[in-house]
Amino acid sequence: MSELILEAGAVAKTFGIGPARIPVLRAVDLALAAGESLAIRGESGSGKSTLLHLLAGLDVPDAGWIRWGASAPDPARRSRYLGLVFQSFHLVPELDALGNVLLAARMLGAPDVATRQRAEALLGQVGLAGRARHLPAQLSGGERQRVAVARALINRPRLLLADEPTGNLDEHTGEAVIDLLVGLCAATGTALVLVTHNAAHAARCRSTRTLHEGVLH
C-alpha cells in the first residue's frame, strides 16, 4: 500500500455553548493514500465544510486526531502540503489570473522564473493560456474556478481539498472543472478530497462516502 497522505481518527467538532450546542462532527475516520481520490457527500449543514476546514488545519477538532502524512497539521506547512478550492472561488480581485496563481507561490518566497513558467503552464492546462493578464472581474465563473484550481496546484501539494467547487457553476461548466480537478490530480499524483452534492461528480472519484449525523459512512 502506498504512502498515507491524510488520516483522521475519531474527529469531533461541536459549535456553540450550553443548550445551543450543535455537535456537527461526532466521530469521523478517514484515510487517503497518495494519488487516491475521495468524494464526500452529505446534506446541507451536515458538516462537510467543517470537516474540510479541520482537515486543512484551518480549525482544530475538539477530539480525535488528524495527520498529514507522518505529522500533525501545521499552518506553517499548509501552503506546501495542500491546496484548497472553494465554492465561491475566493480570488483576489486586484490580482490578474497569473497573479492569483502566483500568490500561493509567493507565500513560500519570491517566485523564480521556473515557478512563473509553471504558473503559466498551469493556466494553459486549465485552458486559460490567453487570459493570464485578465482580472477576476473579466472572467466568467467557470474561468475563475479554473484559476483557483491552478492556484491550488502551483506549489505541487500532496493533497487537494475542494469544497463544492461546482456549487456556483452551471452543469456544463461544472463538468469541465471536475474534469480538470480529477485529471490534474491523477496526472500529478495528488490526493483529492472532493465535497460535492452531485452524484455524477462523486462517481469520478475512486471512492465516495457520505457524512450523516456527524459520522462518515
Add this chain to the structure above:
Amino acid sequence: MPWYLYLALRQLFPAGRRFPFFTAISVLGVALGVGVLIIVTSVMGGFGHEIRRMIVRTEGEIQVKAKGLIEDPAAVLAAIRGAPGVVGASPFVEGPVAALAANRPAFPLLRGIDPVSVGSVAELGRYVRAGSLDELDDDSVILSWQVAEQLGAGLGSSVELYSPLLFERLKQDEVILPRRFRVVGLFEIGHQHLDSSLAFTTLRAAQELYGLGRSVHGINVRLAPGRDEVAALPAVNRVLPPGIEALPWTRKWESFLWVLNLEKTITAFLLLFIVVIAAFSVMSSLLISVVRKTREIGLLGALGASRRGVALCFCAQAFLIGVTGTLLGLAGGFTVLAWRNELVRLIARGLGREETLRQFYHFTDLPAHTLPADLILTVVAAVVISTLAGLLPAWRASRLKPVEALRSE
C-alpha cells in the same frame, strides 16, 4: 519581495485599472500635509536665511570683542587676517549718539567703519539707496532711511552728533561742542532692526566722538564663502591675544533667532495636524477595507499566510500611502516654491495690492530656503504617522480567524 508587500502594492495600485478612489484620497491627504509643511517651513526658513544674509553682509560672520576696548587694533587685525578661513577683517566703533538736524532729534546707533578695510567684510554699498559710500569721510555720515526721516534730513543736509563723552566732560565743567556732519548717503538694508536706528561714519570720526584714541570696540570678520562660522571660530580664537574673544554673528542675534525659530516650530507643529488628520482618513479607509475584504483575508490564511503576514500587508499599505503621499507632497510643495513669486504676484495683482506688498516687505520676491533638517523631519514624520495609522487595521485583520472569514459569505 515578500508576498504581503506585493499584495499591498497591488491592492493600492491594481494592475491595469485606474487609480482606486480610496488610494487617491488617502495619498492626497498626506500629500497636502507634506506640501503645506514644506512650503511654510521653506518660506519661514527663507526669511531667516535672508536675515542672516543681511546681517552677514553688514557685519561679517564673526565679531571679535574684548572685555573693554581693543587697544592695539593693528596687531589684532594682522593676527586675524592670518587665521585660516578668514578673507577680511575690519575694525569698528559702535555706540549710541544723539543726532539733531533742524531741531528734530534722533538717537541712532553710530557705527564707525574703516573705509579702507570695510569692503573686505561688508557689502554696505549694496544697501546705499541714495548718495555713495565712497563719499564717506571724517566729516560725513550715512543714515538709514528711517533715521533720516526722523531727522527730516536728506542728502546734503547737515546733522549734529552728540556723544556720551559730552556728558562726561560736562560733569568736569568742560564743554565740548557737538560735531557737525554732512549726510552723504542714505541706506536701506531691509531689516527692521538695522534700518530703524543705524548710522555710519568713519572709524576716525567715531573714535574722536567717543574719545577712544586708537582703540576700537570690535572687529568684524568675514569668512571665505561657504565656511561655517561655528567651525571656523576656534581657528580665529587661537590667534587672538588673551582677553579678546571671537563670537559668531548668531550670538549677538540669539534672542531674535530663537523667536524666529520658535515661530517656525509652532507653525510646523500645527500644520503637522493636517498629516495627522490625513492619517485618520487612511486608518478609516483601511478599516473599511478590512471589513470589505474579510473573505480575502480568510483566503490568505487558507493559502498559508501567517497572522504576522496579514498584519504586515495592511501596515505596508499604510506605509506605501505615506511614502507616495510624501513624494507627491514634496513634488507639489517644491513646484509651488519654484513658482512662488509668480503666484504671490498673481494674487497681489488680483487684489490690486502689488504696491502694498512692495512697501511692506521691502522685497518683491518671497524668500525660500529649505533646511535639510526640516525636510528630513517632515518626511520622517509623515511616513511614520501614516504607518502608525495602519496599526489598528492591521491588528483587526490579523485577528480574523480564517475559518470564520471564509464562512462570512
